[in-house]
Amino acid sequence: MTARRIVSIWFPRFPMERWMRLRKRRRAAPPPDGPLALITDGPKGPIIHDLDEAAREAGIRKGARAVDMRALCPTVHFEQADPAGDKAALEKLALWARRWCPWSIAEGGSGLLLDTTGADHLWGGEAAMLADMEARFGALGYGCRIAIAPTIGAAHAFSHYGESHTLCTDPAADLAPLPVASLRLEPDTILLLHRLGLRRIGDLMAVPRLHLTRRFSRSELVANPLLRLDQALGRTDEPLTAPDEAPPFHVQKSLAEPIVDPANHLPDLFRQLCAFLLEAGHGARRIRLTVYRTDGEIGRIEAATAAPTRDPAHMASLFRERVEQLDPGFGFDVMALEAIAAHPMKTVQSDLTAPSDDTLDLPRLIDRLTNRFGDAAIYCPLPYASHVPERARHNGSSLAKEAMAAEDKAKERPLRLLDPAEEVHVLYAVPEGPPAQFVWRRRPHRIARYQGPERIAPEWWRDRAGTRLRDYYRVEDATGRRFWLYREGLHGDGRGGEPRWFLHGLFA
Template sequence: MERWSRVVERQGNAPPDDIPLVLAREGHHGPVVHAANRMARQNGIHPGARVVDMRAICPELQVEYADPAGDIAALDRLVLWARRWCPWTVRDGTDGLILDTTGSDHLLGGEAAMLVEMETQLSLLGLTAQLAVAPTWGAAWALARFGPVRSISGPDDVAIKLGALPVKALRLDADTVLLLRRLGLKTIGAVMDVPRLSLTRRFVKAELNSNPLMRLDQAFGKLAEPVASVDAKPRFRVQSRLAEPIFDPTPYLPELCENLCAALKQAGQGCRRLHLTVYRTDGDVSHVDVATSATTRNPGHLHSLFRDKVERIKPGFGFDLITLEAGGVEEMQERQNRLDGGSDDDLHLTRLVDRLSAKFGPRAVTRPVLRESHIPERAEGQVAALAALAETGDVVTKERPLRLFDHPEEVRVLYAVPEGPPAQFVWRWQTHRVVCYAGPERIAPEWWKDRPGTRLRDYFKVENQMGQRIWLYREGLHEDGRGGDPRWFVHGCFA
């Protein structure tokens, strides 16, 4: 909810705080509440409830769509951000983080000071958090969500602090929680008082989320639950520290590119972007970025992209530190395309595109890409050559003319039958007599994009008396209720 609120605030569409609002996601029986703001929670609305039922409780409820995938991606980024406190961090489900702070809390003045520091830093990001410290993953999870206290000092206090919490705090699924409540076991302490043999007979074949014995052992540290930390992507960065300030970084770029590409090659990686940072002696920092249309680790090519951009750096009183960092790092393998085992890299279209884009700007060089549309003028578009690889759509297999007009040209047509091909048409002040034809190919309007009343098209490939092949279409049908007589247009020419 807080991430959504920040997005709409930047867009200037933030709703007032006194309006109950929920974010909804699809459920088995219709939309369900994914998150609710403070006013909605005060009206008795809680996550997991059906939106239809909550509207009956609160008629003025405002509903927006949730973005669960975006929430997971933001939480994954937060996992790496939280490594400022400890090296072992991992995402816990869809709404939590687990940090193994063993040996790290004393660096921040103890567990209490560490919790204050975490809460402060998260609040600066606009996030509220429920924090807890415990000897085990399960105990920390229970305290953060259900516990009245935020810290357990030692293993001996785990049973005391967790005993009064509800059985839901054992990370059990809803069916198991309901079964335990029907048996009169409403708290963790009540489950602990049941003889272990009795619970074993009942849940011996249950999975982890349905087995209260295994969850108890995890919470008390009897069953190991290590933090399998996600590895951060390696950063490829080289730098050059200078003994005295200089005013031109050009002499140092070849060596920086060589060292960076050597590190990329050793790791089997390539890059799509380079970030050059120059640190001036007066404290100012200058940046120069270049990009490539394909993954590469060729030092000569990467160095050439900076040729016309380094001049834009204002040296001031000089700079004494230069760093070069690779961005858009991807896996890259060597390809052999010569019999002697080498690679012919002398002529590459991608390198020409990179040099032109670096010289004239990323928007000056474009390439055509296919779009997911049957409408001919929408099936192809132009994007920046550096970004085209990530934005291509599905390939259209139907035959299309080599030359497609930006705007179809209307023509006058004579035809034998209303629904058939043209027998003759006048285009560009010339009369064209149809010798042979193929078609029609009917293309219906795209109802999700076109306006109501848009007419369908019937395309014909025709050949005139001079052997010229032309692509034209009839817009609409007679008496289709969407306008007058059909209109004819020439849309392109074949080779």
């Protein structure tokens, strides 16, 4: 089993770098020379949210009141921060980071976590992968510190307090020199540990657990150094919970140079995806193409199918015209194809010795029509969960693909129903027997053969009291025409007078 590997990426100056990046993109005038700080509302007035290097050298501190920092450095220039925009940008960056692996989330307000287990070989190893991450984030204007470790706690500790590009394999030994603050504890707990003489993680590991358990057993997670230590060492599981689950069928292609047209690379991606689907015995019902742009943006298009498919040519036909919707920006260098919905699919024999199987013709026609005109433009009958035929078959659906889930019983009934059913005059041999002759629209029909009855009881949860049951017959007259008749009610059922006969449908 592959050992778990977690990458922690920390952007120490993310709000300021994002502010600079936005001004550059908008071609705004540069800020005045001198120290620069971003401010946001605090409980007692504006406080420092982030600052540049000049402000840091002038003694300005994050979290301090802006008025106090103005007194310390009168030349400082303040700009309004955008914490909500920073959070949204970081979450967007977490999606863009999936170019390296399927799982990534934003951590806090200034970092990312990636589960790269089993993905480093695609980038030439862990060291090359971390170097690629740093280079690409740097090209976007974000400086970062990166570390990889077997646990989230260890990766976070090294990215924030260790050396960048740390490749940790043994947390118990590698974490010992780091300060206890790297365990993601609250300030009061860190201060208490310092007073106890526990400044390094190694000092904490040397203390008998019983002594610390008595002191911190009832503390919350951010105030319990033992729980945080166990998470960092892998003694307690800490899953990386992404907002959306990674699709089970995923293929990706990295390009040597950015491109603007993905058409030439799509056939190979579809063949790879279909190979994975075939191996698992599944077919795709919804497919998503994602392109990762060099400017930190992503583009996505999706296509759905009426029935599970693993035909590369059919998949390619669904995307052939839609790739023009993608905005390439300055180009993209990574493409990913995912089957975000897949169902089990049987293998169908299609050689000359097998009987013809045209069951996929209708789904593919529906796919082509909906791909060109949209789901809302395609209508077809949709079976509805009801025993009463007119309720089960009168509904239509603009989602044409759902019509492929028709019940087998619907095939025994006529596709064309009369709405409403038309009353007919019937002659029959015995009171409860099949009809012998009926008159419909003033024209007599002598019945040559019949099949039935099929009894359908009223739906008590929907029909009003006194509704009578129906006995349906499939009949054929002497000329070969086929009809669907039903008798409403029985003799002596106490729900009305004599039974009545109705013609409800015509067979083709």
